[in-house]
Amino acid sequence: MNRAIVATTLRQRFTSPMRVALLLFFSVPPLLGALFMPAAGLSLLGDSYGAALVFAAGMIGQDVSSGTLQLLLARPVRRSEYVLSRWLAVALATIAVVWTQIAIATLLLGARQAAPAARDVLALAGGDALLALGMAAVMALLSSLAPGLADLGLLLVANVTATALGAFAQFRHWVALARGAQEIGRFLKPEVSLAPMLQGGAVSWFEIVSWLSTVTLCLALAIAVTNRWELSYASS
Amino acid sequence: MTGIRIETLTRTYRAGQVRALDGVSLAIAPGEVFGIIGPNGAGKTTLLGCLLGFLRPDAGSITVDGHAPDDLAIRRVTGYLPERLTLDRWMSGAGFLAYHHALAGLAAASRARDVAAALERVGLDATAGARAIRRYSRGMLQRLGLAQALLGDPRYVFLDEPASGVDPAGVVLFRRLLNEARARGATVVLNSHQLDQVERVCDRVAFVSRGRVEAMETLAAGAAAARVLRVRAAGALPTREALALAAAGAGAELLEVASPLARFAVADDAAAARLVAALVAAGVPVAEAASEEGRLERLFLEGPAAPGGSA
Ligand SMILES: Nc1ncnc2c1ncn2[C@@H]1O[C@H](COP(=O)(O)OP(=O)(O)OP(=O)(O)O)[C@@H](O)[C@H]1O
Ligand SMILES: [Mg+2]
Numbered sequence: 001m002n003r004a005i006v007a008t009t010l011r012q013r014f015t016s017p018m019r020v021a022l023l024l025f026f027s028v029p030p031l032l033g034a035l036f037m038p039a040a041g042l043s044l045l046g047d048s049y050g051a052a053l054v055f056a057a058g059m060i061g062q063d064v065s066s067g068t069l070q071l072l073l074a075r076p077v078r079r080s081e082y083v084l085s086r087w088l089a090v091a092l093a094t095i096a097v098v099w100t101q102i103a104i105a106t107l108l109l110g111a112r113q114a115a116p117a118a119r120d121v122l123a124l125a126g127g128d129a130l131l132a133l134g135m136a137a138v139m140a141l142l143s144s145l146a147p148g149l150a151d152l153g154l155l156l157v158a159n160v161t162a163t164a165l166g167a168f169a170q171f172r173h174w175v176a177l178a179r180g181a182q183e184i185g186r187f188l189k190p191e192v193s194l195a196p197m198l199q200g201g202a203v204s205w206f207e208i209v210s211w212l213s214t215v216t217l218c219l220a221l222a223i224a225v226t227n228r229w230e231l232s233y234a235s236s
Numbered sequence: 237m238t239g240i241r242i243e244t245l246t247r248t249y250r251a252g253q254v255r256a257l258d259g260v261s262l263a264i265a266p267g268e269v270f271g272i273i274g275p276n277g278a279g280k281t282t283l284l285g286c287l288l289g290f291l292r293p294d295a296g297s298i299t300v301d302g303h304a305p306d307d308l309a310i311r312r313v314t315g316y317l318p319e320r321l322t323l324d325r326w327m328s329g330a331g332f333l334a335y336h337h338a339l340a341g342l343a344a345a346s347r348a349r350d351v352a353a354a355l356e357r358v359g360l361d362a363t364a365g366a367r368a369i370r371r372y373s374r375g376m377l378q379r380l381g382l383a384q385a386l387l388g389d390p391r392y393v394f395l396d397e398p399a400s401g402v403d404p405a406g407v408v409l410f411r412r413l414l415n416e417a418r419a420r421g422a423t424v425v426l427n428s429h430q431l432d433q434v435e436r437v438c439d440r441v442a443f444v445s446r447g448r449v450e451a452m453e454t455l456a457a458g459a460a461a462a463r464v465l466r467v468r469a470a471g472a473l474p475t476r477e478a479l480a481l482a483a484a485g486a487g488a489e490l491l492e493v494a495s496p497l498a499r500f501a502v503a504d505d506a507a508a509a510r511l512v513a514a515l516v517a518a519g520v521p522v523a524e525a526a527s528e529e530g531r532l533e534r535l536f537l538e539g540p541a542a543p544g545g546s547a
Contacts, residue, residue, distance in 0.1 A: 232281075
């Protein structure tokens, strides 16, 4: 992990007008909801998927196509270090935003005499953090494979394919294929729902192991891909 | 420190269709300022790409101080200025240098001071340093790029067309910075089309064409070098025969007469001095006698097969 890359990526993400505008567009309305419809509680907030995409899009591919990577990788920085630092920074940026949103919503709900249970706040915040780390890993892989913002396109294609496969499998009653499509979907959105666990229910080891393996696999593949790159002025 | 060793390096693109480097062998000594010149598409940038470990050779080998070129120990002591400079446009110039200062693993304690000094070194003031890179002019970008390459006084400096887009004052400044790098013992590899600059800063120059080193020129040896002396007379020159005779008597050779100019081939400084004395003795009103520059230009235009200007 490289502190300079993490810090600079955070600054880059939070000073990009486009990304900040998108974030405000998606995260302010739910807060207004908390203010005016307190009965709905925290459920209005959704998860960290959108924020993760806003921060993650182009996390590696844009460095490749802009050409800034040439200078960075001429420095004593391992490519794995670069990938992991970008991943962590994107995830941290997402977590910072969604946690801020949760904190504000909790305060607003409290002011409207509808304060959520601490357990629910924790479950939401924890789940959002795990999803942010997971999505950042998925996007690190996709972004290492495609230039610019094309990682978003790859994600869309993969999701559409998984959905179509799932529908087709359901229609033909092919259980194995349906199961496979579901797994792809889980891979494309690695999350762990903490609510049942915090409410004293059983710990879903399957979800935890599946999340861990997705994150590890995505990061390992992203590192393998970047290690194979050759950099020249025509690299994009 | 063993310097840079390149052995029979071959590199192709597009599954072998483009042979960008074809059996290049070079040994660059520590502390040497080495120039690479050659026509567009000759393979100069590809060679730097291999030197940095960005491109994998098809065959042959490169070592820098005995290490692989992508060894982090070598990266720590290397500064690089790419041909197509794209910097992080959203950063300020000073922020960019601070970032690279950190990436290079230089001490955080001296960061602010080093960044200010680096900006000043390339003629950018604090106001320019505070401005966003996206508002930089072409030459300012190039200056910032060079400041970045020289951060921490690296032992190896690889520059691809460093002076492109830079104003004349900048060109002079860059030359001074390269001479400073040489003075502190850095090994510099420089690609450039500005032959007069190359001629003035480099110790040795390789002429690369179609992926091969076609010629090698040593420029450093001033006093001992054979060269062409251009003589301008204040009035009319004597006959060609008289000039040739005077030259032969001084151990020089008359190459060309176009009154009031004449060109002579001389072996070294002493021969040049003898020639001037002989010309004056023969009644030539010598107004000016100067070594002809442009050795590299001739190499470029006439190719290595033609006589290189020295007799
Ligand atoms: N990534 C690439 N893919 C395909 N061909 C390439 C690539 N990079 C370089 N080439 C080709 O390799 C040859 C050498 O290119 P290179 O950039 O090394 O030349 P150069 O000497 O630096 O030229 P210039 O003086 O114009 O900068 C050229 O024919 C070029 O088209
Ligand atoms: Mg080039």
